[in-house]
Amino acid sequence: MTQKLRLGVNIDHVATVRNARGGAVPDPVRAAVMAEEAGADGITAHLREDRRHISDTDIEGLMDALKGPLNFEMAATAEMQAIALRHKPHAVCIVPEKREERTTEGGLEVAREENSLAHYIAPLRDAGCRVSIFIAADQRQIEAAHRIGAEVIELHTGAYCDAHAEGRFEARDEELRKLTDMAAFADDLGLEVHAGHGLTYDCVGPVAALPQVIEVNIGHFIIGEAIFRGLGPAIAEMRRVLDEARA
Ligand SMILES: CC(=O)[C@@H](O)[C@H](O)COP(=O)(O)O
Numbered sequence: 001m002t003q004k005l006r007l008g009v010n011i012d013h014v015a016t017v018r019n020a021r022g023g024a025v026p027d028p029v030r031a032a033v034m035a036e037e038a039g040a041d042g043i044t045a046h047l048r049e050d051r052r053h054i055s056d057t058d059i060e061g062l063m064d065a066l067k068g069p070l071n072f073e074m075a076a077t078a079e080m081q082a083i084a085l086r087h088k089p090h091a092v093c094i095v096p097e098k099r100e101e102r103t104t105e106g107g108l109e110v111a112r113e114e115n116s117l118a119h120y121i122a123p124l125r126d127a128g129c130r131v132s133i134f135i136a137a138d139q140r141q142i143e144a145a146h147r148i149g150a151e152v153i154e155l156h157t158g159a160y161c162d163a164h165a166e167g168r169f170e171a172r173d174e175e176l177r178k179l180t181d182m183a184a185f186a187d188d189l190g191l192e193v194h195a196g197h198g199l200t201y202d203c204v205g206p207v208a209a210l211p212q213v214i215e216v217n218i219g220h221f222i223i224g225e226a227i228f229r230g231l232g233p234a235i236a237e238m239r240r241v242l243d244e245a246r247a
C-alpha cells in the first residue's frame with residue numbers, strides 16, 4: 001500500500017505580507033498553529049539571509065508554539081548553522097540562496113561542494129536534526145547528497161510547475177519524467193524523498209501520485225488561496241487533492 005503523503009505547509013509568505021508594512025500582523029506563527037489545526041503534518045519556514053520574510057523571532061515563536069515538526073529551510077552558511085544548532089528543529093533543509101533572486105531558482109550544487117557540505121551537515125545530524133537537501137532532479141546531485149550523509153532530499157518542482165502554468169505541456173511532461181525517475185533513483189539509494197516549490201491544486205496531482213514521495217511542502221499557493229477561502233479550507237482542499245491523487 002502507498003504510504004500516506006505528508007503535507008508540510010510553508011508559512012513564509014504570511015511574513016511577506018506582514019513585512020510589506022512592518023509591524024506584527026499577519027503573524028506567521030499564528031498561521032502555522034492554524035495550519036497544524038487544519039491538518040498540516042508539518043510546518044516549513046525559510047529564514048533567508050536577507051530576512052525578506054521569516055525573521056529570527058518567527059523561528060523562536062515557531063519552536064515554542066508548534067506541536068508538530070518544523071522543517072527549517074536555510075542556506076549553508078555559518079550564521080544559519082549556529083541558529084539551527086541553537087533551536088534544533090526536527091528537520092533542516094539546505095537550500096541554495098541568491099540575494100538577487102525572486103524565489104529559490106534551482107537545487108543545491110552538492111556535487112561540486114561535497115567535502116564542505118559533508119562537514120557542514122555533520123553537526124546538524126549530531127544535534128538530532130534530519131538533514132534534507134533541496135535539489136534538482138539530477139542523478140549526479142542526488143548521488144552526491146547520498147554520499148555526504150543527507151537522510152532526505154526535496155526535489156525542486158518549480159520547473160515542472162512553471163511549464164504547467166505557462167501551457168508548455170511537452171516541457172512539463174519532460175520535467176515530470178525527470179521527477180519520476182529521480183524519485184525512484186533516490187528511494188533506491190535509501191534517501192527519503194520530498195518534493196516542493198510552486199505546487200498548486202492544478203499541478204500537484206502527478207507529483208503526489210509518485211509512490212516514493214512521502215512529503216510535499218507547499219507555501220505560496222496555499223497562502224494566496226487562503227485570501228479567498230480562509231487558511232483552514234485552503235489546506236483542507238489541498239489535503240483532499242493529495243488524497244485523491246494518492247488513492
Ligand atoms: C526553498 C523553497 O522553495 C521555499 O522556501 C521558497 O523558497 C520560499 O519562498 P521564496 O523563495 O519566495 O523565499
Ligand SMILES: NCC(=O)COP(=O)(O)O
Nearest residue numbers: 010196197198218219220
Ligand atoms: N520547499 C518548498 C516550499 O517550502 C514551498 O515552496 P512554495 O510552495 O512556496 O513555492
